[in-house]
Amino acid sequence: MFTRWVVRTLPRFSKGLATHAGPPVAVPAVLHLKTGHSFHGRSFGAPRSMFGETVFSTSITSYTESMTDPSYRGQILVFTSPLIGNYGVPSNTAPFDSQDVGVLLESNRIQCAAIIVGDVAEKFSHHTAVESIASWCQRHDVPGVTGVDTRAITRLLRDQGTTLGRIAVGQDVSQPVPAAGEFWDPSTENLVDQISTKEPYELNPSGSIKIAVLDFGAKANILRSLVRRDAAVTVLPWNYDFNAVRDQYDGLFLTNGPGDPGHCLDAALNLRTTLAEWDKPIFGICMGHQIIGMAAGFDAYRMTFGNRGHNQPVLALASAGSIKAGRVYVTSQNHQYALRLQDPFPQGWEPFFINCNDSSVEGIKSTADSGKKVWGVQFHPESAGGPLDTIEMFTDFMTECRAHKYAISSETSVPSPTSVFPITTPHPRIAVAAAA
Numbered sequence: 032m033f034t035r036w037v038v039r040t041l042p043r044f045s046k047g048l049a050t051h052a053g054p055p056v057a058v059p060a061v062l063h064l065k066t067g068h069s070f071h072g073r074s075f076g077a078p079r080s081m082f083g084e085t086v087f088s089t090s091i092t093s094y095t096e097s098m099t100d101p102s103y104r105g106q107i108l109v110f111t112s113p114l115i116g117n118y119g120v121p122s123n124t125a126p127f128d129s130q131d132v133g134v135l136l137e138s139n140r141i142q143c144a145a146i147i148v149g150d151v152a153e154k155f156s157h158h159t160a161v162e163s164i165a166s167w168c169q170r171h172d173v174p175g176v177t178g179v180d181t182r183a184i185t186r187l188l189r190d191q192g193t194t195l196g197r198i199a200v201g202q203d204v205s206q207p208v209p210a211a212g213e214f215w216d217p218s219t220e221n222l223v224d225q226i227s228t229k230e231p232y233e234l235n236p237s238g239s240i241k242i243a244v245l246d247f248g249a250k251a252n253i254l255r256s257l258v259r260r261d262a263a264v265t266v267l268p269w270n271y272d273f274n275a276v277r278d279q280y281d282g283l284f285l286t287n288g289p290g291d292p293g294h295c296l297d298a299a300l301n302l303r304t305t306l307a308e309w310d311k312p313i314f315g316i317c318m319g320h321q322i323i324g325m326a327a328g329f330d331a332y333r334m335t336f337g338n339r340g341h342n343q344p345v346l347a348l349a350s351a352g353s354i355k356a357g358r359v360y361v362t363s364q365n366h367q368y369a370l371r372l373q374d375p376f377p378q379g380w381e382p383f384f385i386n387c388n389d390s391s392v393e394g395i396k397s398t399a400d401s402g403k404k405v406w407g408v409q410f411h412p413e414s415a416g417g418p419l420d421t422i423e424m425f426t427d428f429m430t431e432c433r434a435h436k437y438a439i440s441s442e443t444s445v446p447s448p449t450s451v452f453p454i455t456t457p458h459p460r461i462a463v464a465a466a467a
């Protein structure tokens with residue numbers, strides 16, 4: 032009787048499962064680096080081969096936020112934390128805490144090209160989790176590789192810098208290693224143009240302070256951090272002619288974004304005019320900071336080693352709002368480019384933050400006597416993930432916008448803006464773009 036039940040019922044249960052006995056056969060996968068190194072492991076997520084720029088992040092949590100951060104577009108993200116996926120993936124449209132920007136994570140999809148992990152967690156546990164990281168990657172057509180020595184990859188990238196790579200999956204594993212010239216280089220493309228909103232849109236239109244946001248690939252928590260401080264946010268495409276509409280706004284915000292800021296010189300040129308003719312507060316994060324810097328006359332260069340992780344210490348060199356000179360703040364970062372340190376700073380600008388590890392420029396600000404309120408920071412005060420040491424910079428920005436709007440600023444004398452930001456400040460890259 033029992034034997035007859037087993038014979039009749041088991042085939043129904045096993046429908047759709049692999050027909051062989053034992054665990055499913057692992058699909059092989061390999062990461063090839065342009066420098067000739069290869070790391071063999073197993074595929075999870077989408078069984079698909081992919082090119083990208085290989086970078087590593089030292090974050091130990093928030094893999095869901097990192098993977099949906101648009102600044103990771105085109106990148107093969109190696110996690111140094113050995114076990115990834117153990118708290119699964121939440122629903123990105125979860126109703127709590129997300130009404131304002133419509134998503135729970137940093138954008139509506141996985142943005143990185145692929146992920147590499149030491150050990151992917153097949154079992155996950157969290158009260159908000161709805162699926163495993165493997166199923167999430169599969170749904171978004173993003174390949175993952177597990178079972179590789181991520182420490183070895185990281186040590187290599189730490190020596191030779193960020194390196195182009197290719198993930199080959201399944202039958203592609205036996206294909207020849209691509210020649211150096213065959214690796215796709217995302218930095219040659221204007222990734223910002225691919226990801227930025229095509230049309231302006233509004234969030235929280237009833238907010239009391241009107242903020243225009245230039246969208247270079249905004250993380251949701253940047254928009255959320257503004258909305259939560261009662262901003263009426265208008266998100267504009269990265270190359271929008273802000274100067275034509277600027278009088279409608281109380282402040283301007285420039286977001287993070289993927290790729291080489293050199294592709295966004297149009298935005299820097301527009302911002303030069305804004306800086307010369309407009310005296311309302313301006314705040315930029317990461318790519319936004321690089322655009323402010325280029326508009327101010329700094330050069331932006333590609334670093335050999337980017338900074339990616341949630342434990343980057345920065346030293347404040349000036350006080351402003353909640354930030355106190357002389358303090359070290361631990362910050363969340365994800366960047367490959369930086370403003371080149373120059374001495375002296377362009378007229379009207381001063382150092383704001385410096386990175387305690389590599390001494391790179393982490394922030395610039397307008398000087399007190401410039402009559403301006405402009406800040407750019409290379410790190411991410413909004414975190415998601417990462418520490419909230421500098422989150423109050425959003426409050427500082429909104430406070431300045433409000434003060435300007437209601438003219439309650441304690442400033443007594445405000446110099447003429449055009450005398451502080453001469454638009455003739457030499458800038459090689461901008462000069463080339465302007466002449467073209």
Ligand SMILES: NC(=O)CC[C@H](N)C(=O)O
Binds near residue numbers: 102291292365367368
């Ligand atoms: N997160 C960002 O905005 C990164 C800015 C730029 N894409 C860089 O890599 O430096």
